[in-house]
Amino acid sequence: MQKWKHRWHALCRLEQSFKPRGLVLLVMALALILTGYSVGYLEQWALHKQVDHYQAAQEEWHQERLELERELATRGLEVRMEQQSQAETREMMARQREQIQALETDLTFFRNIMAPEKTADGVQIHDFILDETADLDRFRFRLVLTQQKIRKRFVKGNVTLTLYGSEQGQAVSRDLTQLGVDGAGLKFSFRYFQQLEDEFTLPQGFVPERLVVQLRLPAATGQKASSAEISYPFADLVSAPIMAQLRDNH
Structure with missing residues (x-):
């Protein structure tokens, strides 16, 4: 019987020592901890998103650069082929002019013979x-x-x-x-x-x-x-x- 009385008095003392002010402080402390954790998590998540965005942009720029390099190489090849074609055309036209001049000379010669x-x-x-x-x-x-x-x-x-x-x-x-x-x-x-x-x-x-x-x-x-x-x-x-x-x- 004496043992149960002792426990009852201990419980009463604990109840008296646990005041509403302490509960409020405890709740505020827990809220601050949760808020800090949430803010840190959000900042870390935003940082990861920003890093992912930069990596995606870098990959896109890299692909665009490769595409531009391929296009530049293609254009360069087209220009070289066009220059070669123009040179061949000029040579062909020069040969044709020489042939025409030779034919005109021959034609004049035969005209003089015929008329x-x-x-x-x-x-x-x-x-x-x-x-x-x-x-x-x-x-x-x-x-x-x-x-x-x-x-x-x-x-x-x-x-x-x-x-x-x-x-x-x-x-x-x-x-x-x-x-x-x-x-x-x-x-x-x-x-x-x-x-x-x-x-x-x-x-x-x-x-x-x-x-x-x-x-x-x-x-x-x-x-x-x-x-x-x-x-x-x-x-x-x-x-x-x-x-x-x-x-x-x-």
Whole structure:
């Protein structure tokens, strides 16, 4: 019985010593401990997340750098291939130009053999073009002369243009200087080529049939006296409707 009384008194003393203030302090201490632990855990978690983010960004940058390096290498290869292709194209074009020049030389040689009448001491009647105008009887011509010889001096001479046809049923001829062409404009002086051009008007009642171009070179230093002549059917120089109107109107 005495033993149970002793325990009862001890329990009462413990109850008296355990005051509300101590409980509050204990709870606050536990709260501070838990708060500190939570804050530390959150900071550590945030740090890990930041490290993971930086590592992911670093890996992404690394992949981008590799991609850029591969693209740069590809572009460099494309540039080298393009440069090589351009060089090969230039070489091919140079060879083609040489071949064309050789063919033109051969063509000129054979032209002179087949049509020597078009050439006078290397000066060739390259082309003659007759253009129609707004007036039925008026025409504009262009005569192109070229040089086939290699000369250090200018080749000089003059051209005569003669129009043959009929007038009132009679065969007649007219020098184009009589039809409005300036005679001074028919003189030439060149090293490589020259174009002569002017206009003329057909006489009333004149029906043209052919036009003769005559080239004359006088004897001079670096050239010998020579001549060339070519005849063009007038119907080949103008359109069929114009030729028909000329015949009908005259």
